[in-house]
Amino acid sequence: MVREPPKVLTSSGGETKGQGVALPVMVYPAQDSPLLDALMDGESVHQLLVDSRGDYAVFMLDSNGIVASWNKGAEQIKGYSRDEIVGRHFSVFYPAEDRTRGKPERELVIAARDGRFEDEGKRVRKDGSEFWANVVLSAVRDRTDALVGFVKVTRDLTEERAARERALTNAQALEAVNAELEAFTYSVSHDLRAPIRQIEGFSKILEEHLGKSLDPQVEHYLRRIQDGSQQMGRLVDDLLHLAQLGRQHAKPRLTSLDSLIDEVLTNLRAEIMERDVKCRVGALPTVVCDPGLMKVVFTNLVSNAVKYTRRREKAVIEIGHVVKDGEPVIYVRDNGVGFDMKYADKLFGVFQRLHRAEEFEGAGVGLATVSRIIRKHNGTIWAEAAPDQGATFFFTLGTAAPDETTHTG
Amino acid sequence: MNSKRSIQMLLAEDNASDADLILASLAKVGLAEVIHVVHDGVETLDFLFCRGEYADRLQEPSIRVIVLDVKLPKVDGFEVLRELKADARTRSIPVVMLTSSNIERDVARGYQLGVNSYLQKPIDFERFRETVRHLGLYWMTMNEPPPVWSRIGAGQ
Ligand SMILES: Nc1ncnc2c1ncn2[C@@H]1O[C@H](COP(=O)(O)OP(=O)(O)OP(=O)(O)O)[C@@H](O)[C@H]1O
Numbered sequence: 001m002v003r004e005p006p007k008v009l010t011s012s013g014g015e016t017k018g019q020g021v022a023l024p025v026m027v028y029p030a031q032d033s034p035l036l037d038a039l040m041d042g043e044s045v046h047q048l049l050v051d052s053r054g055d056y057a058v059f060m061l062d063s064n065g066i067v068a069s070w071n072k073g074a075e076q077i078k079g080y081s082r083d084e085i086v087g088r089h090f091s092v093f094y095p096a097e098d099r100t101r102g103k104p105e106r107e108l109v110i111a112a113r114d115g116r117f118e119d120e121g122k123r124v125r126k127d128g129s130e131f132w133a134n135v136v137l138s139a140v141r142d143r144t145d146a147l148v149g150f151v152k153v154t155r156d157l158t159e160e161r162a163a164r165e166r167a168l169t170n171a172q173a174l175e176a177v178n179a180e181l182e183a184f185t186y187s188v189s190h191d192l193r194a195p196i197r198q199i200e201g202f203s204k205i206l207e208e209h210l211g212k213s214l215d216p217q218v219e220h221y222l223r224r225i226q227d228g229s230q231q232m233g234r235l236v237d238d239l240l241h242l243a244q245l246g247r248q249h250a251k252p253r254l255t256s257l258d259s260l261i262d263e264v265l266t267n268l269r270a271e272i273m274e275r276d277v278k279c280r281v282g283a284l285p286t287v288v289c290d291p292g293l294m295k296v297v298f299t300n301l302v303s304n305a306v307k308y309t310r311r312r313e314k315a316v317i318e319i320g321h322v323v324k325d326g327e328p329v330i331y332v333r334d335n336g337v338g339f340d341m342k343y344a345d346k347l348f349g350v351f352q353r354l355h356r357a358e359e360f361e362g363a364g365v366g367l368a369t370v371s372r373i374i375r376k377h378n379g380t381i382w383a384e385a386a387p388d389q390g391a392t393f394f395f396t397l398g399t400a401a402p403d404e405t406t407h408t409g
Numbered sequence: 410m411n412s413k414r415s416i417q418m419l420l421a422e423d424n425a426s427d428a429d430l431i432l433a434s435l436a437k438v439g440l441a442e443v444i445h446v447v448h449d450g451v452e453t454l455d456f457l458f459c460r461g462e463y464a465d466r467l468q469e470p471s472i473r474v475i476v477l478d479v480k481l482p483k484v485d486g487f488e489v490l491r492e493l494k495a496d497a498r499t500r501s502i503p504v505v506m507l508t509s510s511n512i513e514r515d516v517a518r519g520y521q522l523g524v525n526s527y528l529q530k531p532i533d534f535e536r537f538r539e540t541v542r543h544l545g546l547y548w549m550t551m552n553e554p555p556p557v558w559s560r561i562g563a564g565q
C-alpha cells in the first residue's frame with residue numbers, strides 16, 4: 001500500500017512564544033488508514049524532528065490522553081522507557097493534587113478547543129521526583145477537522161527556574177544590603193553628632209573659663225580642637241545628607257530650569273555678591289526632574305564655580321545648555337583654577353578632592369551628591385577642565401518619567 | 410539640683426555631657442540652679458509622681474517646663490510623655506522634646522502625644538547654646554504658665 005508521505009505543517013497555535021516551541025503537526029490524507037495508526041506511523045518523521053532535541057520531551061497522545069509515542073528527550077526528562085509508558089494515560093506525569101483536581105483532562109479540553117495549551121508548573125518523574133516544566137499541548141486534527149490526538153512538548157525548566165530565582169534573590173539581597181548600609185550610615189552619622197558637639201562645647205567653655213589669662217600655646221591647642229570638631233561636624237552632616245539622599249526617591253515632574261536657577265542664584269546671592277562674580281545665565285530648557293534635587297545639583301555646581309574662581313579678579317560663571325543628539329546637555333562653566341583632567345575620575349567620589357584644604361576649604365561631598373542625583377535621573381555628568389583654565393561641568397537628565405499628577409514651572 | 414530655690418525645669422537627659430552643656434548654657438542666664446536633672450524615663454516619672462527615690466518629694470507646683478530627651482533609657486521619651494499627658498496632675502505642664510533626630514515620624518508622634526515643642530539639638534555648639542538659652546528663657550520666664558498649674562500641688 002502506497003501512502004502519501006505526511007505533510008508537515010505547523011499547528012494553529014504553535015507559534016514560538018515564551019518558552020514554547022514551534023510544533024510540527026502531521027496532517028494525513030483523510031482517506032487513509034485509522035488515525036491512531038497514522039499517528040503511530042508518522043512517528044518516523046516525528047522522530048526525525050524531535051530526537052535531536054534531548055532537552056525536550058516530545059510525545060503524542062491520542063484524543064483520550066493515552067500516550068501513543070515517546071522520544072529520547074521524554075525518556076530522559078520523565079524517566080519512563082517507551083515500553084513502560086506507551087498505552088498509559090498522560091496524567092501520570094502530574095502531581096497527585098493536580099490529578100484529583102482534573103487538571104490533565106482540563107488541559108486536553110482547552111487544547112482541543114483552542115488548538116493549543118501552554119502551562120508552566122510542577123510535573124512528576126517516574127521515580128516520583130518533581131521538576132518544573134514548561135508544557136505545550138497542541139491538538140492534531142485531520143483534513144476533516146476531526147481531533148486525532150495531541151502532541152505534547154515538555155521542557156525541564158528546573159535549572160532555569162533556579163537560575164531565575166537566584167538572580168532575583170541576588171538582586172533582593174543587594175537591595176537589602178544597600179538599604180542596610182544607608183541605614184547604618186544614617187545612624188552612625190547621627191550618633192556622631194552628639195560627641196562632636198560635646199568636644200566643641202567643652203573646649204569653648206574651657207576657653208571662656210580660662211579667659212584672658214590664656215597661655216597663647218593653650219589657646220592655639222584649643223583652637224585646633226575646635227577646628228577639628230567643627231570639621232568633623234561638617235563631614236558628619238554631609239554624610240548624613242548623602243545617606244538621606246540615598247533613601248530618597250526622585251519625584252520627577254515637569255520643571256522649568258529657568259526659574260529653578262533663578263531661585264538657586266538668589267539663595268547664593270551672598271556668596272556671589274561678596275566678590276565681583278559675573279553670572280551669565282542662558283536659556284535653560286524645561287525638563288522632567290525632581291525640582292528639589294535639581295536645586296541641590298545647581299547649588300553645588302554654582303558654589304563650586306564661585307569657590308574655585310576665588311583667585312580671579314574677574315570671575316565669570318556661565319550657565320546654559322546645548323542640544324546634543326536631541327537631548328539637552330546642561331552646563332556650568334567657570335574661569336577659575338580648573339584642575340588636571342588626569343584626576344577627573346576622582347571628582348565624583350565621596351571625600352575626593354583635587355585641591356588642598358589650605359587653598360580651598362571643603363569636604364569633597366558636593367560632587368558625590370550631585371552625581372548621585374544625576375544617576376537617580378538616569379542622566380550622566382562629566383567635566384572638562386585644565387589647570388588654571390577654568391572648569392565646565394556638563395550633565396544630562398536621561399528620560400525620567402514624569403509624575404503626571406504634579407506640574408510646576 | 411539645688412534645694413534652696415524651687416525647681417522650675419525638669420531636664421530628662423541621659424547623656425551626662427549634654428546635660429552639662431545644657432546647664433552651662435543656662436548658667437550664663439542665671440537659670441541653672443532651678444533645674445533638676447533626671448537620667449532615665451523611670452526616674453523622670455518617679456520624680457513627677459513622687460515615687461521611688463522621690464517618694465519624699467513634695468509635689469511642687471513650681472515646674473514650668475519639662476525638657477525631655479527622646480532617647481531615654483528604660484522608658485523612652487515618648488512613653489514618659491504619654492504617661493504624663495494621661496495624668497491630671499502633670500497633664501498641663503509644658504513639655505519640650507529635645508532630640509538629635511529630625512525623623513519626621515518621631516516629630517509627628519511627639520505632637521500626637523501632646524508635646525508642646527519639639528527641638529532638634531543643633532550639632533554646632535554655638536547654635537546649641539543659643540537654642541537652649543532661648544528654650545530656658547522662653548519657658549521659664551516669658552511663657553505664662555497654665556492656671557491649672559497652681560493647683561497641681563493640691564492634687565494627688
Ligand atoms: N569648578 C571647579 N573648578 C575646579 N575644581 C573643582 C571645581 N568643582 C570641583 N572641583 C574639584 O573637585 C573636588 C570635589 O568637589 P566637591 O564639590 O565634591 O567638593 P568640595 O567643593 O571640595 O567640598 P564640598 O563638599 O564642600 O562641596 C574639589 O575639591 C575640587 O578639587
Ligand SMILES: [Mg+2]
Nearest residue numbers: 304362366367
Ligand atoms: Mg563643592
